[in-house]
Amino acid sequence: MSGENVIMQVIDENREDLIDLSDRVWEYAEVGLQEHRSAEDQARFLEEAGFEIDMGVAGMPTAFVASYGSGKPVIGLMGEYDALPGTSQKLVPDQDPLVKDGAGHSCGHNLLGVASLAGALAMARALDETGAEGTVRYYGCPAEETLVGKVFMVKEGLFDDVDASLCWHPSGLTTVGLGSSSAMNSVKFRFFGRSSHAAGAPEMGRSALDAVELMNIGANYLREHVIEQARIHYVITNGGGEPNVVPPEAEVWYYVRAPERREVEEIYQRLLKIAEGATLMTETTMELEFLSGCYNTLMNRPIAEMIWNNMEKVGPAEFSEEDETFARAMAENFSAEQRDRVIRRVREEHGVDLGDDYLHEGLLPPVEPKGRSGGGSTDVADVSWVTPTAQFSTACSPLGATGHSWQVTAASGMGIGHTGMLQAAKILGLTGWQLLTDPDVLKKAQEAFEEDTREEKYVSPIPDGTPPPLHQLPGH
């Protein structure tokens, strides 16, 4: 049997086990760096399939690498399994948390991890069947939502010998995106003042909260004088205790994003000056905690083309009647505007009319992105700067359901998500297999990578000696 036939067959044959694994991770719903059971179950699954497991890599207990085969080339498939706080949801189309205030898989990372794992498993069985040379690796990457896992894994050198890597993401649409993502820094500014009775002796106090507020005012004035695509957002994570105590300590958490890494660096340096200015105005001191940073994504064109070809080979998803009914019922719970916006965007960008669809059952061909990207960030980006990388999405949730919402949590734990996950697994397996066994396509991917990185080399955004932010977790 050809390697490609083995890939398709292994995923079909393991269908129930893969769904079961994904559902378990969905139920655990563990947030970033706490994904102990999720990582453990995935590692055990691959260990039983003959993979060699390296658990707790790059200083993170929930990060692991699973390898199968030997020698070159080395092809990496990336998986994630972190959930998001406050988005717990039962498998029903109306909002109803499974665990009150609990976390949920509202970004579908339970599907993300298991599809990549399934692709790696299928490639391993194809290696057995064909006797081909090469190594397949599954990267168990924790804490994607906080942009921690892969950035620290890259810094540790875990991707240095990888010849090409693949990732994907659950979405409402099945397509290959050619656009990038924003580079970003995530930093906490902690100010220290002097407490005092706010009414009795206000002149004795120096308010750390004042420093936070003045810093935010400075940052809000900065907005007018940065590039349009930049994004600066913050939350006050500590604003003091009671109004009658001048806050001796206060903290604000910032994200700075821009289309390219050097632009983030530039804006970040100016933000540091603003923080410094706030300390001068308030006679406070400041301590800075750099949590993480990431690059913008380099999408490898030759691999993206392979993915598209394989997407056509695997074909569009076929959702069950039950899934369709569920999606329709769910659509009544969000504004028609949400669904309309997606349908309008697809019409504008792809020239495809999704009409009355509630679930996307087609394939949208890749289109050139318009202008430079803004928007969200991903730590897949950092891998894309050290090895040729491409990613895609498959439909795993109803059209118009937004990421990080309870709607996506529900879809990720049922037929809708399972269907998209198994489709993604096949696309990953086939593309990975071609990269592993066809030296010509791998060479093309690597040449494109050389070209893309000729002028700018990757420098980890993480300052040397910075540990993964494990101490941020409850109980640390």
Ligand SMILES: [Zn+2]
């Ligand atoms: Zn995600």
